Amino acid sequence: MRLVFMGTPDFAVPALRALHAHGHDIAAVYSQPPRPAGRGKAVRPSPVQRAAEELGLEVRHPVSLRANQAEWDSFAALQADAAIVAAYGLILPPAMLTAPRLGCLNIHASLLPRWRGASPIQSAILAGDTKSGVTIMQMEAGLDTGPMLRADSVPITAATTASTLHDQLALMGAELVLHVMAEGAAPQTQPEEGVTYAPRLTREDGRINWQESATAIDRRIRALTPWPGTFTTLPDGTVIKIGAAALSGDQPHAPPGTILDDRLSIACGEGSIRLLALQRPGRGMMQADAFLRGQTLPAGLRLGEATTPND
Incomplete structure (x- = not known):
């Protein structure tokens, strides 16, 4: 398929690499702009940008998508079958959500509808959950409210840390999105009960x-x-x-x-x-x-x- 990939941190890198390795045509990669990091505050590209450049893919990093008609038009001109989104960090406006033929699919690090929001991995451990997982979701305007396409789970044990769970779910997300791209999936509406929200951490x-x-x-x-x-x-x-x-x-x-x-x-x-x-x-x-x-x-x-x- 012809895809656009949208992601920023390490969590998104396995999915990008997997989609590329399996022969999908990645028309462009969107990632957050390079920012100062580390003690020296040197400007560094995101992990997704670094991976995309290693793969020879075009990288775009708009500062904002709000009221950005030029960027919306540029995104639509890619004529993608789907956009794959994993911890991108910018809210996609309706004009972008509907531009790809199959819409935008999100790799979300929780078992929706539990832990919608910004910190699902940390929130699951903090709450004492016994399992976590990944949900591939059809994106819509609401915060992680769209129909679910596929999900899988892993146990949370007394030894689980945010780092170990992050790495497990990043690999799981890559595997699940490959299945969805290859086999399709019937959308399932998220249940109303069991909704929780994972706040942005400080x-x-x-x-x-x-x-x-x-x-x-x-x-x-x-x-x-x-x-x-x-x-x-x-x-x-x-x-x-x-x-x-x-x-x-x-x-x-x-x-x-x-x-x-x-x-x-x-x-x-x-x-x-x-x-x-x-x-x-x-x-x-x-x-x-x-x-x-x-x-x-x-x-x-x-x-x-x-x-x-x-x-």
């Missing part, structure tokens, strides 16, 4: 509230690593980022946030958790034993609140 979502249960804190760390990342603070206000943790199973007799031992077990509102990887300002993430060689955190010290960490 760095403040990563603040650890030690009043929560150890289970909830463990889920937050797994869900928000690597971005936006989770953090806590020392009594002097120093912000410490947390990269990994494990449930310890103990119910301490200490206020939430109290360090319980020399293994960095921390009292929570219910139960306790042990910190496994931490990062002090200006340093890289390191294992707890290495972290403690340069930072004394004695038992009895209580972790508290502070401002959101800088990049």
Whole structure:
């Protein structure tokens, strides 16, 4: 088929590569414009743009599609059979949704109608869901409300992180969209019951509230690593980022946030958790034993609140 591909982050790259490898004619790739990134704030193209350029595909990156008649006309002139959209980042106006012969298909990282919106992977882990998945959806004007074409699921376990689930679902999305392109699918209307929304995340979502249960804190760390990342603070206000943790199973007799031992077990509102990887300002993430060689955190010290960490 003659396709347009629209995506920006790493999640979309496996689908782009798979469609190209299976012989689909990709007329153009749309991606967010290159932006400053990293400590040096050098301007970098998106992962999808880099992959498209490696494949020799035309890349377009309009800043906005709102009231952009010239871009709408250019998109329609591609005369695509379908547009495949995966975490593109811009809202498609009706003129673009209806331009391809078969419309626009979205690779969405949840089992719709659960977790419509911007952060379905993280939201599923945060909520304690036992499974997640990918839905291929026919796009319409509403937020992830269109008819479902195909879906598949994977379990969420106590070891699942946002990173591992992201990678599983990215590969699953590529496989599912290939099936839809090859075999077609009968659209199924999304049920009205079971709708939930996954909000756009901010760095403040990563603040650890030690009043929560150890289970909830463990889920937050797994869900928000690597971005936006989770953090806590020392009594002097120093912000410490947390990269990994494990449930310890103990119910301490200490206020939430109290360090319980020399293994960095921390009292929570219910139960306790042990910190496994931490990062002090200006340093890289390191294992707890290495972290403690340069930072004394004695038992009895209580972790508290502070401002959101800088990049």
